[in-house]
Amino acid sequence: MLVLGSVQASAKRLDRDGLGGLITNYLKALVARDPSSLPVTEDVKYVENDQILPLGTGEWHIAESLGKYNHIFSDPEARQVAAITTITENGIGAIYLVRLKVYEVGKISEIETQITRDPGGVALYEELGRPEPEWFETVPETERIPREKLISQTNKYYTGMQGNDPNGDYTFFDKDCNRLEDGLQTTNVKTGDPYGHSNGTTFASLTCEEQFQTGFLGCVTKIRERHFPVADEERQAVFAITTLDHNGTVRSLPSVNGTLSPxxxxxxxPRALIAMEAFRLRGEKLYRIEMTLTEAPYGMRAGFPEDPAVDLSGPGTELTLPSPCDRACLEKAVEGGLQALKSHDPSTLALAEDARYSENGHRHGRIFADAERGSAGYWGLTKEHAIPGVLALRIKVEDGKITKIEANIVRAEFTDSRRGTVTLMRPPLPVEWNGNSTGQLDPAFQANNTGAKISAALLNAYFDGLEKHSSKRVPFAAGCTRRDNFVQANLTCAAQLGGKGTAPNGLTGSTTTVRDRRILVADSDKAVMAVALVDEPADGPGPLSAAARIPGTYLIPQLIKTNNGTISRVESMIKWMPYGYTSAWAEVDLKSKRM
Known part of the structure; x- marks a missing residue:
C-alpha cells in the first residue's frame, strides 16, 4: 500500500490552481513511473479501463512522455479534477484520461483512468495543440446555472442517445453545438467524410440536434454507470463517465434520408464502450462536447460503479431435470441450453431462481459431460447474425435445476468497407482469427481418452508451463499438437512452450501470470474444457512485438485431450481483455470457496 510521498498534502481545500497542480504532478509522476511521489490515502483506489489494479502497475510500467494536448477540468466543491491528454507508451501515442478525487486532508483517494489507443486520434489532438478557448472562459455569475442543473442537462444527452428516438426532444443542444470524438470533429463537417462505422457521408455534416433527430445512434441500447464527478460552475463545464451498451439486437438504423440501412x-x-467525455454549456444548452471511447467486456461493471449491482439471477422456471443428473441428462441440458440461445428464450430451461449467467444460430461442435461435478459443456463453432465465433459453454446442474451458465465466446475479427468487427482500440493479437480459417474440430477429440483419469494436477502442470514458458514439467505426449485461434505451428506442444521473445505458442514470450485457472468440464471419456487468464504487462526487456506493447489480459478457453496420463491435443482460443481483468466466476468462487 502506498503512503504519502515527497509531495506534501495540504490540509486546506484545494482551489482550481491547486487541483490543476495536483493532476499535473500526477501526470509527471506517471511518465516518471514513480507513484511514490504522489500524496495518496492508505486505501487509495486505482482503476484503469474499469479494472481495479495496484497503483504503480499497468500504465505505470509503460508510459514514457506527455504530449502537447492537455485539457483540465476542476471542481473545487467536489474536490475532483480530471484531464484529457496525450501520452506516449512504448513508443506509441495514446489518448490518456484521468480523474482524481481528493480526500479532505489533501490526499488522493480515487484514481480513475481510461487509455484510448487510437494513434489517429492522438495525431489529431497533437495537431490541435490545445482546447478551444471557449472551455476556459469564466462565465458571469448572472449567466450561470447551478451544478445540479449542469448535471441534469448533461444527462439529457445520454437519455437521448439511449435507444435514440428520432421523435425525441433534443432542444437541449445549442444551435452552434460541436462534438469532438477522439480529437475528430464529427458535427457540422462539410467534407463528405463518413462517420464511424457508417458509409454515410451526410451524418457528420449535421448539427448535434439534427444527428439525434435521425435516430442513427439507436444501436446504443443502454447507457449505465452514469456519473458526473466534475461540475465546474465557474466555467459551466461537466466531466462525465458512463458505459454505453450495444446489446446486438438492433438490426438496422435509419439513414439521414429516412430509409433503413443494415x-x-x-x-x-454485444459490445460495451467506456466513455469519458466533457461538456461545455451555454445557458442551459450543450455547446461543446469532447468525447473518447474504449471497449470493455459486455456487461462488465465500472471500476467506480454508480448504478446498483446488477442481479444476475433469473426468475427461475417450473421445469426440472432428474436428480442426480447423469451423462445423458447433462448432455440433454446442454442441448437445451444451445437451443435456448438460438431461440433467445431462457424460459425453456430448468433454471433455478438464483441461476447465474455470464457471457464474456448455426453450430458445429462437441458436447462434454462431467457427472462428478454435475457440469456439462459445449465447444464448437457459432454464428451470431453474420459473425462467426467459437463458444465454450458450461452448464452446472444442482438438485434438478440449472444454477450456472457460463459462455466464453471468442468472435472473429476482421475489417470490411464499414470497418468490420475489429474490437475498438485493442492491440493486435499474437494469433489473429478472421473467421475464414475455421476448419473442423480436431478429429482427435472425437475419440475417447485412454488410461488414467484427468487430474487437476495435470492441468496445473500445463498452465504452469504456459506461465513459465517451459515444457520441463509438463506431461506432453510425444506427438502432441496445439492450435491457437485455428493456427497450428509446425512444432510439438513441448517445443511451442520453449523460448522467450515472441513464442510460437500463441502467446508472446513476455506474458507472466496464468491465473483464474478453472476446469469447466472434465469429461473422463473425451477431454477437459478449461479456461484461464494470462497477463501481458507489456514491460518485458528488449524489443517488444506489436501484441506485447500494450498491457492486456488474454482470456484463453482451452480444450485439452489426454491419453495415458499425458496431454496429446490442445485446442486454444485467445481473446484480449483489459489488463487486470478478473472474471465474474472467479469473484464468486473466491467468496463461496467452491467451484
Missing part, C-alpha cells in the same frame, strides 16, 4: 457488423454482437 447495422455495421461491429454492432451485431
Amino acid at each position: 447495422i455495421p457488423l461491429y454492432f451485431e454482437t
Whole structure:
C-alpha cells in the first residue's frame, strides 16, 4: 500500500490552481513511473479501463512522455479534477484520461483512468495543440446555472442517445453545438467524410440536434454507470463517465434520408464502450462536447460503479431435470441450453431462481459431460447474425435445476468497407482469427481418452508451463499438437512452450501470470474444457512485438485431450481483455470457496 510521498498534502481545500497542480504532478509522476511521489490515502483506489489494479502497475510500467494536448477540468466543491491528454507508451501515442478525487486532508483517494489507443486520434489532438478557448472562459455569475442543473442537462444527452428516438426532444443542444470524438470533429463537417462505422457521408455534416433527430445512434441500447464527478460552475463545464451498451439486437438504423440501412457488423454482437467525455454549456444548452471511447467486456461493471449491482439471477422456471443428473441428462441440458440461445428464450430451461449467467444460430461442435461435478459443456463453432465465433459453454446442474451458465465466446475479427468487427482500440493479437480459417474440430477429440483419469494436477502442470514458458514439467505426449485461434505451428506442444521473445505458442514470450485457472468440464471419456487468464504487462526487456506493447489480459478457453496420463491435443482460443481483468466466476468462487 502506498503512503504519502515527497509531495506534501495540504490540509486546506484545494482551489482550481491547486487541483490543476495536483493532476499535473500526477501526470509527471506517471511518465516518471514513480507513484511514490504522489500524496495518496492508505486505501487509495486505482482503476484503469474499469479494472481495479495496484497503483504503480499497468500504465505505470509503460508510459514514457506527455504530449502537447492537455485539457483540465476542476471542481473545487467536489474536490475532483480530471484531464484529457496525450501520452506516449512504448513508443506509441495514446489518448490518456484521468480523474482524481481528493480526500479532505489533501490526499488522493480515487484514481480513475481510461487509455484510448487510437494513434489517429492522438495525431489529431497533437495537431490541435490545445482546447478551444471557449472551455476556459469564466462565465458571469448572472449567466450561470447551478451544478445540479449542469448535471441534469448533461444527462439529457445520454437519455437521448439511449435507444435514440428520432421523435425525441433534443432542444437541449445549442444551435452552434460541436462534438469532438477522439480529437475528430464529427458535427457540422462539410467534407463528405463518413462517420464511424457508417458509409454515410451526410451524418457528420449535421448539427448535434439534427444527428439525434435521425435516430442513427439507436444501436446504443443502454447507457449505465452514469456519473458526473466534475461540475465546474465557474466555467459551466461537466466531466462525465458512463458505459454505453450495444446489446446486438438492433438490426438496422435509419439513414439521414429516412430509409433503413443494415447495422455495421461491429454492432451485431454485444459490445460495451467506456466513455469519458466533457461538456461545455451555454445557458442551459450543450455547446461543446469532447468525447473518447474504449471497449470493455459486455456487461462488465465500472471500476467506480454508480448504478446498483446488477442481479444476475433469473426468475427461475417450473421445469426440472432428474436428480442426480447423469451423462445423458447433462448432455440433454446442454442441448437445451444451445437451443435456448438460438431461440433467445431462457424460459425453456430448468433454471433455478438464483441461476447465474455470464457471457464474456448455426453450430458445429462437441458436447462434454462431467457427472462428478454435475457440469456439462459445449465447444464448437457459432454464428451470431453474420459473425462467426467459437463458444465454450458450461452448464452446472444442482438438485434438478440449472444454477450456472457460463459462455466464453471468442468472435472473429476482421475489417470490411464499414470497418468490420475489429474490437475498438485493442492491440493486435499474437494469433489473429478472421473467421475464414475455421476448419473442423480436431478429429482427435472425437475419440475417447485412454488410461488414467484427468487430474487437476495435470492441468496445473500445463498452465504452469504456459506461465513459465517451459515444457520441463509438463506431461506432453510425444506427438502432441496445439492450435491457437485455428493456427497450428509446425512444432510439438513441448517445443511451442520453449523460448522467450515472441513464442510460437500463441502467446508472446513476455506474458507472466496464468491465473483464474478453472476446469469447466472434465469429461473422463473425451477431454477437459478449461479456461484461464494470462497477463501481458507489456514491460518485458528488449524489443517488444506489436501484441506485447500494450498491457492486456488474454482470456484463453482451452480444450485439452489426454491419453495415458499425458496431454496429446490442445485446442486454444485467445481473446484480449483489459489488463487486470478478473472474471465474474472467479469473484464468486473466491467468496463461496467452491467451484
